[in-house]
Amino acid sequence: MISTASIIQSLLSGMLEGMNYALYCLGLAFVFGIMRIINMAHGEFLVLSGYIAYWLLVKWGFNPLLSLPIAAVIAAGASFLSYRVFLQRIRTTAELNTLILTFGIGIFLSNLYLQLWSADIRNIGVDWMEKPLMLAGIYISFGEIITFTISFIGVAALHSFLRHTKMGKAIRITAIDRDAATLAGINVERVDLLAFSIGGLLAGLGGPLLGMLSFVSPGTGLHITVKAFILTVLAGVGSIPGLIAAGMILGIGEAMTVTFVSSSYRELFGFALFLIILLVRPSGLFGKRI
Amino acid sequence: MKSYLPFQVSEKKMAIVTFVVVLTLPFILSFNPYYLSIFISALILGSVSLAWNLLAGVCGQVSFGHAAFFGIGAYASALLVMKAGFNPFLAMAGAAMTGVMGGLIIGIPAFRLRGPYFALSILGFAEVMKLLTLNLTSLTEGSKGVFNIPSLPLIKLGGMTFDFYISRTTNYYLAAALMFAIYLSIYFIRHSNIGLAMSAVHGDEETASGIGVPVFKTKIIALTVSAFCTALMGSFYAHYVHFLNPDSAFDGFWSVMPIVGSLFGGIGTLIGPSIGALVITGLDEFLFKRFFETGHKLFFGLLLTIVIVWAPVGLLGKWVKKR
Numbered sequence: 001m002i003s004t005a006s007i008i009q010s011l012l013s014g015m016l017e018g019m020n021y022a023l024y025c026l027g028l029a030f031v032f033g034i035m036r037i038i039n040m041a042h043g044e045f046l047v048l049s050g051y052i053a054y055w056l057l058v059k060w061g062f063n064p065l066l067s068l069p070i071a072a073v074i075a076a077g078a079s080f081l082s083y084r085v086f087l088q089r090i091r092t093t094a095e096l097n098t099l100i101l102t103f104g105i106g107i108f109l110s111n112l113y114l115q116l117w118s119a120d121i122r123n124i125g126v127d128w129m130e131k132p133l134m135l136a137g138i139y140i141s142f143g144e145i146i147t148f149t150i151s152f153i154g155v156a157a158l159h160s161f162l163r164h165t166k167m168g169k170a171i172r173i174t175a176i177d178r179d180a181a182t183l184a185g186i187n188v189e190r191v192d193l194l195a196f197s198i199g200g201l202l203a204g205l206g207g208p209l210l211g212m213l214s215f216v217s218p219g220t221g222l223h224i225t226v227k228a229f230i231l232t233v234l235a236g237v238g239s240i241p242g243l244i245a246a247g248m249i250l251g252i253g254e255a256m257t258v259t260f261v262s263s264s265y266r267e268l269f270g271f272a273l274f275l276i277i278l279l280v281r282p283s284g285l286f287g288k289r290i
Numbered sequence: 291m292k293s294y295l296p297f298q299v300s301e302k303k304m305a306i307v308t309f310v311v312v313l314t315l316p317f318i319l320s321f322n323p324y325y326l327s328i329f330i331s332a333l334i335l336g337s338v339s340l341a342w343n344l345l346a347g348v349c350g351q352v353s354f355g356h357a358a359f360f361g362i363g364a365y366a367s368a369l370l371v372m373k374a375g376f377n378p379f380l381a382m383a384g385a386a387m388t389g390v391m392g393g394l395i396i397g398i399p400a401f402r403l404r405g406p407y408f409a410l411s412i413l414g415f416a417e418v419m420k421l422l423t424l425n426l427t428s429l430t431e432g433s434k435g436v437f438n439i440p441s442l443p444l445i446k447l448g449g450m451t452f453d454f455y456i457s458r459t460t461n462y463y464l465a466a467a468l469m470f471a472i473y474l475s476i477y478f479i480r481h482s483n484i485g486l487a488m489s490a491v492h493g494d495e496e497t498a499s500g501i502g503v504p505v506f507k508t509k510i511i512a513l514t515v516s517a518f519c520t521a522l523m524g525s526f527y528a529h530y531v532h533f534l535n536p537d538s539a540f541d542g543f544w545s546v547m548p549i550v551g552s553l554f555g556g557i558g559t560l561i562g563p564s565i566g567a568l569v570i571t572g573l574d575e576f577l578f579k580r581f582f583e584t585g586h587k588l589f590f591g592l593l594l595t596i597v598i599v600w601a602p603v604g605l606l607g608k609w610v611k612k613r
Contacts, residue, residue: 038406040354089599096352099406100549101598103354107546108591115585222542226417229410264425271418278399278411 005137010255016144018251020209022243023151025228026158027202033238034175034195037098041082041106043224044113045200049075049207050216051113054122064124064208065146072204078109079200083193091192106221114218124211147209154205158198159240171195175238230274236284246285249273304606305473305561312466312568316459326458330530332571333465334523335547336564337472339555341519342548344476347557348485349512350492351401352409355416356520356548358396359389361540363521364528365423365430368439371529373429378442382525389521390514392419397513401506404495408509413545420540435535442529454529461530468526469564472519477560479515488512520544543587550590553597556604565606 028042039045049071056062056070082105090097129143162168174181174191181188210216210224231250235242250270257269277284299307312333319325338356346352367385370376376384392415400411423430430436442454442464452460479485487508490498499505524544528534547567555566570590578586597604 036405038410086595086599090602093602095405096346096350096409097598097602099352099409100553101595103549104591104594104598106591108588108595111582111585111588111591113585115582115588118584222413223417226410226414230414233407262425264421267421268418271414274411274414275399278402278407282403 006259009138010259011252012138012140013144014252014255015248016140016148016251017213017255018248019148019151019155019244020206020213020247021227021231021251022247023154023202024206024210024224025231025247026155026240026243027199027206028225028228029232029235029237029240029243030158030202031196031199032232034171035192036095037087037196038102038229039196039199040099040103040225041109041221042102042199042203042228043221043226044106044109045075045079045203046207046210046224047113047216047218047221048078048109049204050124050211050220051117051122051207053208053211054124054216057124057126064126064212068150068205068208071208072201075204075207076197076201079203080193080197082200083196087196088189088193106225110218110221113221117218119218121215121217122211123215124208126212129212143212147213150205150209154202155240155244158202162240167194227270230270233274233282233284234277236286239284239286242284242286249285301560304559304565305477308561308565309466309470312469313463316462321459323458326462328571328575329568330458330462330465332568333462333469334527335551335571336567337465337469337523338520338544339548339551339563339567340469340472340476340560341516341523343552343557343560343563344479344488344519345512345516346549347552347559347563348476348480348492349488349509351509351512352549353412353513353516353545354409354549355412355414355545356516357540357542357544358412358416358419359392359517359520360524360527360544361416361419361423361536362392363389363524364534364539365436366521367525368436368528368534369429371440372436378440378529382522382529385525385528386518386522389517389524392521393514393517394510397510401509401513416540416542416545420536423536423540430536433535433537435533435538437533439528439532439534441532465526465530468523472522473561473564475515475519480560484508484511546587546590550594553594553604554606556606558603559606562604562606566604 024046027045028039031037031039052071052074053064053067056067057064086101086105087098090101129141129146131142133140133142162172170181170186171191171194173184174186174188178188181191207216210220231243231246234250235246250273253269253273254266257266315329316326338360342353342356363385366388367378367381370381370384371378396412396415400408424432444454445452454460454464487498487503490501490503491505491508495505524539547570548563551567551570552563553566554570555564556562574586574589578589582588
């Protein structure tokens, strides 16, 4: 069973999957890094956009790649509304309140999906995506390459947005020192609203990709939130390039677990790694010491 | 907080009223087995909410994964009886200790950091425990589940016989007694030095450690006590329903509902969470499920959102006097 080809196969599919993990958790890591809010509804926003893409495909036959921006904007809208209606009111109170609040929003959304779309798992599969590419005994699907590319673009776009645009710099300054940002004439309330909506947009980019590669269901959201948090801790808070590396470590580790141990222990790898990181290096692999 | 309410009740009186209501409820419901079964699960939930609140309301450490302890307790108790031949009452104690072990496994790494790390780690822990239960098939029967878990043995006390196999009423009163015991322990912990330390940790960790409160140790104590009580209720649940599978024992319900119950009942009080859990179970059973059969839990999310934004002390919290 264990051959060089199978090792290379798991390395490669782990890397492809890891890039997607980086995208799935980007929204959560971004919001946590900038606003110190863990958005427990992150996964539900992601699943929402997945369902939107699924609907567009089933009802009107939209190409999932075309519905990606639409779904992402809708997820950003849901995120915007959650912040505007609820989060803004308790932003300044204890940190745990925002945690419970977003958890409540998440429960509301996941049960809404259950009511609207039932508990069935939904796949947004298209024929041309599942076409395999064989390279010297290594198997890759065309869809995997596409989602890898989209994920890479998403992460890179966020990184350069934060580095090179005026708005991105305003967001970074607000994260470092709110008072100084206010003195410099930045409307920090607006920045918070914007950052949280961007978090929703990033989550929204992940949903259709998740639907294409595997499936979405009402239970997926919480699972994604946990995975995103594990990855954020692994990478270290505030390190966006670190997310890619951490995503790939997780992806490769999981693929290796599937190849050499058993597919049922796949999820265990991430959690074990997470506990070890908490014990050994709580600031994450690429984060600054806290 | 300045009160605009016409009257306020002290914590103790509120607790007495609650337990009187709990004790008389079967008579009001004329021992209807269907209603009794609803309120037995309400009492289980009430007890878990009390335990959750010790950790979150008193010590300030929110947990999103109490289902882990509940499931550990349920499975440990069932397996101790069925595979190791323990007496069910002894197995309950063993199961509660297993819950404590679970608490240590997750608490020691996660409490090294402040903020949301613990809340989310324990959520992952609950998922992993469910996964392990699913996959360690030689021990737990995996997704098939454990059938025919024996009920608690008959007790003969004076002229009275307590039969846990046939009588719902007996089970109801045992659940009530467990809830009462958990409440009392939490009450005494809260009013001891450890309780003061927990309260200090909740207020401000840095100040607490500055005046010599061992923050890490205090959090661990709060977690283990909470895990102990939750696992105890899980074990009661196993012997009461006679059947477990990973989905029922580690159901997200056991993580979510204590939060909803506690916040609804008043996170700053000690008895509030159990009242909240009892009321919520009633509402769920007789109201929410009538509206949305599949997605009735969306009301819990809505309730949580509304309470935390507009009434952070909880709906009943306003009636309870702060000492």
